[in-house]
Amino acid sequence: MLGNYYKKNDVILHSMNKSVEIQDLGFKDYKDTWDYQEQLFKSIVDTKIKNRREDAGIETPNYFLFVEHPHVYTLGKSGDMSNMLLNEEQLTQKGATFYKINRGGDITYHGPGQIVGYPILDLDNFFTDIHKYLRFLEEMIILTLADYGLKAERSPGETGVWLDVGTPFARKICAMGVRASRWVTMHGFALNVNADLGYFDNIIPCGIRGKAVTTLNNELGVEKVDETEVKEKLLKHFTLLFEAQLNYQTA
Known part of the structure; x- marks a missing residue:
């Protein structure tokens, strides 16, 4: 480490920017x-390529997006299509959509009452370890649930947070699936706060049979948990774990 820069093979690469722009979509x-x-x-990624090719030294930004989606099922790149239990007509009847996407993991559901978080971070600004990154995201959820008096845990071999x-x-309360390239992350986590659990009956969540799904409420x-309060707690723990500085912006 040298000031706000880091070194690799005695070459100074770029400043470590720990500022994270928070956007609630x-x-x-x-x-x-x-x-x-x-x-x-x-x-x-383009900025990182430019820095490497031209020694430009441009600081890379970080983002953390909060969002709530209409009913949707998503299947990760290694997922099994048989874990989707609805056909196209049934999806339409449920008012839901379906996408095959480029994150890790199997099938999951997003919908109203669920807090979805997408950290888009340049891990060169924090640490270059995807395993550690996932464990930190899990820890953020575990600490947040502890604030509500719940003892949440990791389940060996199963990414996400469980009770x-x-x-x-x-029972699973938070699903996770990420993508990373050149140490830049996308996708993230889905925490069931006030979600309608009936929509999980249409899939085999994360491809794991015989285990239930639950919600914070x-x-x-x-009847209902204050989702704004949950987001504040998540960000408090994210800040401490990642030693980040938050910058709030409107999308």
């Missing part, structure tokens, strides 16, 4: 959000 179509993610992702791991009552036994 509100209620937004999945495909439109995916396109927006790709735009931000590409801009960071009552190792018991017949194990169900676990707390309340």
Whole structure:
């Protein structure tokens, strides 16, 4: 490390920018959000390529998007199509859409009452370790749920955050799936806060049979949890884990 720069093979590459721009996109179509993610992702990757080719030394930005999607099912690049239990006509009847996408993981559901977070980070600004990145995202969720008095855990071999791991009552409360290229991340996590669990009955969530899915409001036994408060808690723990500086912007 040298000042705000890091060195690799005795070459100073670029400043480590730990500022993260927070954007809350509100209620937004999945495909439109995916396109927006790709735009931000590409801009960071292009900057990194320019820095490497031209020794430009341009600082790379970081983003953290919050969004709530209309009913949608997404299948990761390694996913099994048989885990989608609806055909096109049934999807239409449910008012849902379906996309095959370029993240890791299998099939999952997004919809109203779910907080979806898409960190688009240049990990060269933080640490270059995808395993650590996923564990930090999980830890952010675990610490947030602890704020509500819930003991959440990791489940060995299963990315995401769970309750009552190792018991017949194990249930998933947060799914995760990311993509990374040149140490730039996209996609992220989906935390079930006030979601309608009935939509999970139409898939085998994350391709894992025999385990339930739950929501924060169900676990707390309340009708509705304040989603703005949950986002604030998530960002508090994100800031500490990633040693980030938050910059709030409107999209």
